[in-house]
Amino acid sequence: MTELPLELIELEEKNFHLLLEGKLGDGEKIYWIVDTGASKTVFDTNLEKHYELVKTGKNEEFQSAGIGAGMVETQVGCIKKLKFGKLKLKDLRVALIDLSHVNSIYRKYSNLHVAGLLGSDILNDYGCQIDFQTRKITFHKKR
Numbered sequence: 001m002t003e004l005p006l007e008l009i010e011l012e013e014k015n016f017h018l019l020l021e022g023k024l025g026d027g028e029k030i031y032w033i034v035d036t037g038a039s040k041t042v043f044d045t046n047l048e049k050h051y052e053l054v055k056t057g058k059n060e061e062f063q064s065a066g067i068g069a070g071m072v073e074t075q076v077g078c079i080k081k082l083k084f085g086k087l088k089l090k091d092l093r094v095a096l097i098d099l100s101h102v103n104s105i106y107r108k109y110s111n112l113h114v115a116g117l118l119g120s121d122i123l124n125d126y127g128c129q130i131d132f133q134t135r136k137i138t139f140h141k142k143r
Helices: 100-109 120-125
Strands: 002-005 007-012 015-024 029-034 042-044 075-084 087-097 114-118 129-131 136-139
Touching (some): 002 015, 015 114
Parallel strands (some): 029 114, 042 087
Antiparallel strands (some): 007 015, 015 029, 042 114, 075 087
């Protein structure tokens, strides 16, 4: 079990995001939006030194859609090493999307750079529990 602190960012009045700090294989600190509504974990295409593109078969394509938007152009990537506290993830397959628009919003309200969205694929795999009162997330053993 791994319990980690979450940061609650208020982007506008009563408009919140939960952020989780992580580290890439080279030790670079990055932030992830914890997004229970995202079916897949998403990583920013602008951070190309931290992922490798993955060729996918026709049945394996990742597609992404946002609320109020159509389909978003998506590629599949693999992050070799990622850490959340003591939890180490290897060869994590992610949907790759340009998150420039997300980071332009964040620059208005904080100095944090968002590298990705931690989606329900990971949250489900680790039986994550999110506690808003203590602002913590708990990862259990991978199912």
